[in-house]
Amino acid sequence: MTSERSLGGVVLAGGYSTRFGESDKAVADLAGTPMIRRVVDRLATVTDDLVVNCRDDQLEAIRAALAGSDLEPRYATDPVPDRGPLAGIQVGLEAVDREYTAVVACDMPFVDPALLETLHDRACGRDGAVVRLEDGWYQTTQAVYRADAMAEACAETLDSEDKRIVAALERIDIVEVGENDLEGVSERTFEGIDTQEALAEAERRMRR
Numbered sequence: 001m002t003s004e005r006s007l008g009g010v011v012l013a014g015g016y017s018t019r020f021g022e023s024d025k026a027v028a029d030l031a032g033t034p035m036i037r038r039v040v041d042r043l044a045t046v047t048d049d050l051v052v053n054c055r056d057d058q059l060e061a062i063r064a065a066l067a068g069s070d071l072e073p074r075y076a077t078d079p080v081p082d083r084g085p086l087a088g089i090q091v092g093l094e095a096v097d098r099e100y101t102a103v104v105a106c107d108m109p110f111v112d113p114a115l116l117e118t119l120h121d122r123a124c125g126r127d128g129a130v131v132r133l134e135d136g137w138y139q140t141t142q143a144v145y146r147a148d149a150m151a152e153a154c155a156e157t158l159d160s161e162d163k164r165i166v167a168a169l170e171r172i173d174i175v176e177v178g179e180n181d182l183e184g185v186s187e188r189t190f191e192g193i194d195t196q197e198a199l200a201e202a203e204r205r206m207r208r
Ligand SMILES: Nc1nc2c(ncn2[C@@H]2O[C@H](COP(=O)(O)OP(=O)(O)OP(=O)(O)O)[C@@H](O)[C@H]2O)c(=O)[nH]1
Pocket: 012, 013, 014, 015, 016, 017, 018, 019, 020, 053, 054, 078, 081, 082, 083, 084, 085, 087, 088, 089, 104, 105, 106, 107, 141, 194
């Protein structure tokens, strides 16, 4: 399916998980399922072209974690590792084959597909839709972008002094979505699991 309403997906997994310790959080087991598999399976319900961005040295473990998952992803590895999430977003968006694409970090296993559909609706005709929480923080790694516009903005931003993801957002025409517009969306959607403590706490909650 490649209709106008078709949504692509990029899962960002190319970081070094330093806060997580020795192991890669992307493939960490959360209540019996690797975190990245939870993200991929949720994305598979609303996307039909999925790209996982990671480093070459992660490929084997991530492929194993995703074997037999609901939507077989393609892989786009970083030509230069450790250039930060913005570079990962660029690599992923350049590889995806859909005009609009949801970008989600591998450490957000509770991502709500309903949010991604809402963001897709809001992004139409613009370069993206990004949630901005009341504290002013943009949720850039759980957002929908027009793939070519955001990939170009990432490239320009990486070549400039200010390499933050929000600096790339300033180069494109995004719709800001406020917390008040998130009715019906799971409040856990933005929960990131970037430490062992956060993983243990999420497991405790899920087993209750
Ligand atoms: N391709 C790529 N992705 C990255 C890079 N750094 C972070 N990411 C991804 O961007 C998302 C958000 O980054 P962080 O939560 O800071 O992840 P991280 O850098 O692995 O973790 P820490 O080292 O603990 O900060 C995660 O999905 C990471 O996999 C990078 O250098 N390259």
